[in-house]
Amino acid sequence: MGFFNRLKESLSKTRQGLVEKIENLITGRQVIDESLYEELEEALIGADVGVETSLELMETLRRRVKEQKLRDPARLKPLLQELITDELGTGDSSLNRGGPPTVILVVGVNGVGKTTTIGKLAYYYKTRGERVLLGAADTFRAAAIDQLEIWGRRVGVDVIKHREGSDPAAVAYDALQAARARKMDMLIIDTAGRLHTKSNLMEELKKIRRVLGRELSGAPHEVLLVLDATTGQNAISQARLFSEATGVTGIVLTKLDGTARGGVIIGIRRMLNIPVKFIGIGEGVEDLQPFNPQEFAAALFD
Template sequence: MGLFSRLRDRLVKTRQGLVEKISELTRRTREIDEDFFEELEAILLGADVGVEATEELIDQLRAAVKEKKLHEPEQVQEILKEKMAILLGSEEQGLNIDQEPPNVVMVVGVNGVGKTTTIGKLAYQLKQQGRKVLLAAGDTFRAAAIDQLEVWAQRVGVEVIKHQEGADPAAVVYDALQAARARKTDVLIVDTAGRLHTKSNLMEELKKVRRIIEREHPGAPHEVLLVLDATTGQNALSQVKLFKEAVGVTGIVLTKLDGTAKGGVIIAISSQFNLPVKLIGIGEKLEDLRPFDPGEFVEALFAEEEKVGQ
């Protein structure tokens, strides 16, 4: 199965909740009137595209319909596809990890979003590119978190810098930076506790970790990736806001896109926060964490059945 076909197949739930409903609307509607726009708005909101992004898309569609003097509802779908692609960004934005090594990637997010799994898959892919990778077990609040990271490290074939459960995360990161330099590491990936984003004291701990990185390696962290679970839909937006304010998020990793009808949240995030989605998770395999290409994503979302396997 080709990469495009695999992506298309993994987006089936979001397609059913968004594109197929829009297609059904355009087929049964005779004219582009206010009722049509209201139904379209309800479909977009139902797929977690978000209030701001939905309003922007509807406004752009109204303008396009007026400007092009469109009368057939089917014509609206192609324009919507184009406008969605624009909202998501014009092109793939890769990770900023080509600076003077070690490049530091700090990974943050709440419990249960797939943060450690994301780190493992990212380490695997970087290693496949010929980069030397080191992991820092900065989540010292749960022994299971350290164990889980070690399992991934063994699976992928990279090393982990760790302390005991309950240790100061900043101390772990300090040691990891020294080790990364000594071992001529290309990329150091820093795990952090899956802290509740509403707990200010835990956010302060994250800020401390970032300060240590900045102090010990000026210019770092080169990326602060916020891992979000796509199945949470609009709840992800509050996480983006708080983590961005606390630690200066540079990019989003959206996991579990294969298991949700709420994939429209990717549009809400891009529109509301002007933050690039850099990676998406579409399955359990190592290669199912993949760079996010806005054009490819929209094409796969709107793809017809006959495109599978091409």
Template sequence: MAGFFAKLKEGLTKTRQNFVGKVEEVFTGRKKIDEELYEELEEVLITSDVGVNTSFELVERLRKEVKQRKISDPNELTGVLQELIAELLGEETGIAFAKQGPSIILVVGVNGVGKTTTIGKLANWLKKDGKRVLLAAGDTFRAAAIDQLEVWGERSGAEVIKQREGADPAAVAYDAVQAAKSRNVDVVIVDTAGRLHNKVNLMEELRKVKRVMEREIPGAPHEVLLVLDATTGQNALQQAKLFQEVAGVTGIVLTKLDGTAKGGVVIGIQGETRIPVKWIGIGEGMEDLRPFVPEDFAAALFGKQDKEESF
């Protein structure tokens, strides 16, 4: 089986063609670095789902680097831009765990982004890391969500705490926290409803769930992970901003990065919200959800050679 870096590089092929290909077109064949080049680059970044503000920021940073390093050859700019993107994406940030007692991870996101699948894969990863994991079926709005979580619970070997369809999600969260305390569970992953038609309702529901958990375990939830679908591009960026306001998101899981031309949205999300991307999904398999390593992402995006992996 191909290593994860090779798989990431392959998964980013369409994004590379859409994004890096167009960037290189701007730089190639030019004799000098001028204002026209910067304007064209800005346009390419914006149309590659990087986001307006982040595109401006990257171009400004590039201008500074060109002056500081006294670069005159446009062909050198691709490497500099890769460095700036890796820098913008920040350091690798792992999941925040509680110092003692169960760690609570609240997972939010709209329907259809792969939220339940992500929970199952995350549970599998944590189980392999030797942690006892419990899943809470807090999306009581859809019966299918509860059933789907149970399937993933079986696959990953994690027990699922559930109630009937239409039950109060905060009650499910309460049951899960109590079960975790009595069974010496290390991590509780709580699913939530993904409907967005009424922001006020969603806000109130999430606040109530968080309040119940915080009352039972001070500091909970220790992580609020937002699941976004990379194929939606700018839409994912809008969702990130909304959930940041509503749920106090601490980290992002970006799914479906393989096969999309819109992977540039990773840069936009990080630049516009400053919420760290913590995990990425690049396939259907159980092992295809991995911690996000910014440096590896930038290298794979720009099509660098495979390197030795720690995975």
């Protein structure tokens, strides 16, 4: 099964919660009126698109309907697909490159699949001919270092590590020196899962950034925030606070296959203007892929 078909399958719950509701609202309606707009708005909010984003989408929809002089409610579904594609399509989803090596700092709260995401990222770039090194800067838990090493062996990349309890910034420093000495194309650094409300842990992330930037101009070239799609609107509050503290440059949205809340991806783009760079749709090593907004919208509405 190709990735597009797997994406369609993974979005089935979100499709039921959003697209099928839209279809049900439109079917049998004779006119486009205010009550229809209100019900469509409720469907968007119910799919975790977010209140503010849903209101703005409906305002745009009203304007387009008026401009195009539409009368048939059936025309609203393709128009909504177009609007959602436009929302998702702003911004560049490709990675910022620099160095060498390109340095990617991966952040997020506990339980979002951060270390697993790093392993899959390493696999993705290694299979495309890149030389990848991993840095185990989550030193709070020995299990985190072990998990990253397991992923490293699985995908065939080395891991730079220190002992549990070591200074994460020191790990990041050594990993960068090793990546330069070995002429790596990419260095991906794991960090401790942390609550976005813990200011001392956020300060630690800032220290890691300072150390990397001092040693290599422009580093880290990406700060990727891993978010769990099943958390819905809470993912947006996480993204906002992490962005303020660490300058998040891109989102990796995981677990889209297990939720009806996939609409949160639209709210993230509208509310925060942070590009979604990768999406995860399953447990397999190949189930993390670059985000393609047109493909996502087509899979959602197909």
